[in-house]
Amino acid sequence: MFNQPEKILQSYFGYASFRPGQKKVIDHILHKRHTLAIMPTGGGKSLCYQIPGLIMDGTAIIISPLISLMKDQVDALLSLGISATFINSSLSNSEQQKRLKEIKTGRYQFVYVAPERFESGLFLHTIQSIPISFVAFDEAHCISQWGHDFRPSYRLIVPILKQLHHIDTYVALTATATEAVISDIQELLDIHPEHIVNTGFKRENLSFHVVKGKDKRNYLRHFLEKRTEESGIIYAATRKQVDGIYEWLRREGYSVGKYHAGLSENERQRAQTQFVHDETNLMIATNAFGMGIDKSNVRFVIHYAMPMNIESYYQEAGRAGRDGEPSDCILLYSPQDVQLQKFLIEQSMMDDVTKEREYEHLQAMINYCHTHSCLASYILQYFNDLEAIEACETCSNCTYRKEKIDITEEAQMILSCVKRMDERYGISLTAKVLRGSKDKKVRELGFTKLSTYGLLSHYTERDITERIQFLIAEGLLQSVGGRYPTLKLNAKSVEVLKGKRHVTMYAAPIPTVETADYYYDLFMELRQLRKQIADEMAVPPYVLFSDATLKDMCRYLPKTEEEFLQIKGVGERKYEQYGEAFLKRIALWHASYPDKKARIQITDHRRTNDSSPKKDTRSSHMISYDLFKSGKTLKEIAIIRDLSLMTIVNHIFKAYQEGHTVIWDIFFTEEEETLVLEKQREIDERRLKPLKEALPEEYSYTKIKAILVKHSLI
Structure with missing residues (x-):
């Protein structure tokens, strides 16, 4: 029994x-141990119970x-x-x-079931x-009173299940869980610490x-212009905001749906189905949408x-890229x-202690x-x-760092002001x-005499607020309290005030689109x-193959069954059902473009189930x-690597200084070179800004810069 998981993984799921x-x-479940799995969204949690369910005797109940x-x-x-089947309120009584x-x-x-089924005596019977074989709790954070999406009715299932003595294995799976x-x-389901598998987030x-x-809106317009064929979710805070964005994008001609609690059940279900089946590209929604949406692309x-x-x-953000792309x-x-x-917290029915905790969570988000x-x-x-924890090198803070701005002196002024205001006031008044x-309050409290x-009168109030928020985020200043937090100094604040710690900021622009490394x-x-094919089968398209698998087909251009089976995500079962149709379409495309070669050769190592990009x-x-050196332009490299153009130029200069060959003349014409050199002789030899202005x-x-480097003037 314990040797079967790998065979099932390969034949059914194609890895x-x-x-x-x-x-x-899987091993814990096969040995009938209560198990908790914490894996990131897209990390393959469903396989963890599907494979044991195929091996073990009996029916697996997935809640x-x-x-x-x-x-x-x-x-x-x-x-x-x-x-497999499911039972929930979407079915008629007879069904x-x-x-x-x-x-x-x-x-x-x-058998997949909703929590309310356990209130039915007929179902329990x-x-x-x-x-x-076992009972699995999907989205297990919902059963915890400390979870951000706690559902008391889900938690109440546990004592009911414990009365059913023929169930000896529980499995809990979640993508988001704090230590609490x-x-x-763990305590609720009697899970031994050694049977908690946490692969990280x-x-x-x-x-x-x-x-x-x-x-x-301008940002969205520019962003979506470059992503017209891609699927995306846009989350808004309120129903009104959802309706406004939806109507605007619909008028702009985008394929768009909307989802919020103000719509009827049929309207929500239709919007969700159209999005999952790739009939609309964009979903505009409140946070009512998305948990459990298994759309991989x-x-x-x-x-x-x-x-x-x-x-x-x-x-919510983790609903992107479930296919590993x-x-x-x-x-x-x-x-x-x-x-x-803050308004939403205050309007909620939470008690004061819970509100205080929500304010702490909000501060972490800020x-x-x-x-x-x-x-x-x-x-x-x-x-x-x-x-x-290590720098990801892909987020806006890692990727788009331009020049460092030293704000130590401004930070000292801010911290000094907090101290002189007796650490009793918030961001707005300090700014x-x-x-x-x-302002009337500033005058009444006598702060004009401080x-x-x-x-910092040369800054706008918004700029000062931004810097205060930055100091809080970096732990150089504290924001304490709930609805009306006050600023407090800490040990790091003192280090800054004494000049023992320098403070720097970076600038960060908007992300760019990556160039495809497959035949688009x-x-x-x-x-x-x-x-x-998916429409004919009445299933979502990703059920056949994920986008990641299609892209690999477009990289490797498989010609035979053997080659096709080496594409990750293609198992024997899927090849039997769809393989020939896809091989035929690839062959037809290749016949139209006979000069196109596979971007990468197929090897036996391509079908790994690890979707993490290799370093x-x-x-x-x-x-x-x-x-x-391969012929890419500087602009193309900047797009491919998601870096600024100047960063790429600096990379090329650094390679040149290390002795690598660079043909500088591709940057400019001979006339341009002459003009720059003439002007450079008239101006300070080492400063680019006056030269640019001239x-x-x-x-x-x-x-x-390229011309000056070529002539060793910089």
């Missing part, structure tokens, strides 16, 4: 090896609070020839009765009469971006407003978002929006995933004092074929240089 943690979870997820997962299993009778006969290996949530689930294929100070998730806490944000998670921040979230540290590392640190505001009054036109043809061992500047407007810094 030659397990992802980290999967085999360990899910998500009706939409049940149907999608059952469809996926049925497409592989695996017997429920029919399925319960079939369950009694032992027809199904997997049914499962008492059949052998149960993990401890709560890191999602290496996701790039996180925080965009501040931009008009949100969501290429971006944009938050139009800041969520209330990191747990919610990471779960590079995807963007973008948060459009404005200060008004904070006030909205800090995320203002930190200049690696965004991915900030999230991992929040979840105490300390082993995985007004530093700005030199004539030595720090007006010290073939990819679009295969997507169309996948959609056609490039070359130094960053040599990666850019090798692309430059030359015609079309002379970029890139061009000027």
Whole structure:
């Protein structure tokens, strides 16, 4: 029995090896141990119980609070020839009765059920009469009172199940869990510490971006112009906001749906189905949408407003890139978002203690929006995933660092002002004092007499607020309290005030689109074929093959069954059902473009189930240089690597200084070179800015710098 998992993984699911943690979870279940699996979204949690369910005797009961997820997962299993069904409120009474009778006969290996089924005596009687292999709790954070999406009705299932003595194995699976949530689930389900498998929260294929100070609609317009064929989710804070964005994008001609609690059940279900089946590209939604949506090819998730806490944000953002392909998670921040979230906390029915905890979570979310540290590392640190913390090199803070701005002196002024205001006031009033505001409250409290009054009058109040938020995010200043927090100094504040610690900030622009390393036109043809077959089968397209698998087909151009089976995500069962149709379409495309060669040769190592991108061992500047040497333009390299143009130029210069060959003349003409050199002799030899101002407007810094480097003048 214990040797079977690898064979099933390969023949059913098309992978030659397990992802980290999967085999360990499977072994625990096969040995009938209560198990908790914490794996990131897209980390392959469903395989952890599907494979044991295929091996063990009896029926596996999968409890899910998500009706939409049940149907999608059952469809996926049925497409592989695996017997599965679901029971929830979407079925008529007669259909429920029919399925319960079939369950009694032992027809199904997997039964997906909603939590409310356990309130039904008929359902409990049914499962008492059949052998149960195990019970799995999907989205297990919902059963914890410390979880951000706690559902009391889900938790109440546990004592009911413990009365059914023929169930001896529980499995809990979740993608988001703090230490408190993990401890709560562990105690509730009697899980031994050695049977907790936590692979961490890191999602290496996701790039996180925080965009501040931009008009949100303009940003969306420019972003979506470059992503017209991709699937994405745009989360808004309110129903009104969802309706407004939806109507605007619909008028702009985008394929768009909307989802919020103000719509009827039929309207929500239709919108969700159209999105999952690739009939609409964009979903505009409140946080009511998404948990359990198993759509693997969501290429971006944009938050139009800041969520209330990191747990919610990471779960919602994590709906991007479930197939392991590079995807963007973008948060459009404005200060008004904070006030909205505070209003929502105050209007809630929570008690004072719970509200205080929510304010702490909100502050952590605010800090995320203002930190200049690696965004991915900030999230991992929040979840105490300390082993995985390292700069991701893909988030906006890592990738778009331009010149460092030393703000030590300004930080000292801010901290000094907080001290002189007796650490009793918040961000807004502190910013007004530093700005030199004539605000009534500033005058009444006598703050115009402070030595720090007006010290930063050359900045706008918004700029000062941004810097204060940055100091809080970096731990150099504290924000203490709930609805009306006050600023407090800490040990790091004292170090800054004494000049023992320097403070720097970075600037960060908008993410760019990555250049495809596969044949894009073939990819679009295969997507169309996948959609056609999926429609005939009445299942979502990703049930056939994920986008990641289609892209590999477009990289390797398989010609035979043997080659096709080496594509990751293609198992024997899927080849039997769809392989010939896809091979035929690839062959037809190749016949039209006979000069096109496979981008990468197929090897036996390609079918690994580990979707994490492999680390490039070359130094960053040599990666850019090798692309430059292969014939890529500087602009193309900047797009491919998601870096600024000037960063790429500096990479090429560094390679040149190390002795690598660079043909500088591709940067400029002979006339341009002559003009720059003439002007350079008239101006300070080492300064680019005066030289730029003395030359015609079309002379970029890139061009000027290249000419000066060629002549060893810089």
